[in-house]
Amino acid sequence: MAALEFFRHPTVRRIAQIGAGVIFLAAALPKIADLESFAGSIHNFHMEPVVPMALTNVLAVTIPWIELVAGLALIANVKPRAGAVVYTVLMTFFTIAVIAALARGLSFDCGCFGKSGAANLGAMKLLENVGMLVLGLVASLERRG
C-alpha cells in the first residue's frame, strides 16, 4: 500500500516520533507540577465502574511520569519504538475515557495538558485525541531495513 509505505519512510516516522514526544512532554510537565488538579480531573471522568476510585491518586502520581519517560524516549531516539507503543496505548485509553465521558453527557475541562484554560470536553477534544492517536500509530510503525 502506497500510503503505508509513505508512513514507513524513516523521516516521516521520526517526525511523528518527535511530535508525539513533544505532546507527551507538554502533557506531563503541567500535571507533575500540579498533581492535585490532575487527580481532580481523573475524578471528573467518573470511571469508578471500571477503575476503582481509590486508585485515582495512584494514576495521578504515575501517569504523568510514564508520559515524561515515554516522551523523552521518543524525542531522544532511545527506544523510540517502545516509547511510541507506550504513547499509543496510553492515548488509546485516554480516547476511550473521553468517548465514555461524552457518551454520558459529562462536560468538564479534561486536564489533559494540565489546568491552563483548556476547553471543555467536546467533539474538538475527541478529534484532537484521534489525531494524536494516529500520530502514535505512525510513530510505532516498524522500521524495515
Place this chain on the structure above:
Amino acid sequence: MDRWWSDGTERGGVLWGGVIAIVLTGTFLGVFQNALVRRGDKDDGLAWKYVPPKLDTLESLQAAAGGTAPTPAPAPASADPNDPLQMPADLGGTEIPDVGRPIEITVKTARGLVDSKGAAIIDAREAADYAAGHIPGAVNLPFDEVITDPVRLEAFDPKGKPILVYCGGATCELSMKLGYELVRLGKKRVLVYTGGWPEWTAMGYPVEKGA
C-alpha cells in the same frame, strides 16, 4: 541489536522489554517523587488513597439538627413527586443554616431558591458558557478568573441571602472549591448546587441567555 539504545528497529522481545522498562521507570519515578515530597510534609504531594471531595447536604444537616427537615405536605393522589411545579417553591433562605462551610443542595432546592429569588446565584463557568445560557438571575464569576482575584469575590454582595454556586461539571469540583473560597472570605450560607448546568437543562428548567 546489541545496543541498549536503538534507532527504531527494535521488535519482538526487545520492543516489549523497552515498553515494560518505560512503564516501570515512569511508575517508579512518580511513586518515588511523591513519597519523597510526602516525607518532607504530609500535606504536600498526594495521599496514596484518593478520597473524593464531599460536602454535607442540606438534608443531612437538617436531619442532624433534629428532624426539622420539612416533611412534604400530603400530595394529591395524582401528584407526580418529581413535578417541579408541585414542589414547595418558597425556601426564602430562612431555613438555610450557616455552618461555616459550603452545603451541597439538590436540584429541587436549587429550583425553589431560583423561583423564590431566595438566593444570590453565582455561575462559575466561563463567560462564553454563561452567555450561551444560564440559570435565571445568575451572576457570572468565572472560576479561573476569580480564584486568582479574591477582590471580585469579596465584592460580591448577596444582600443577606444565601449564595448558590453552580458550574458545568457533573459533580462540579470547581463550584465546591469556589464555595470554600467564598466561606474563607467570610461569606455566610454558601450553597453548592452540584448537579449544575447539565442537570438543570436536563430537567428542562427555565434558562436565561445573554452576557
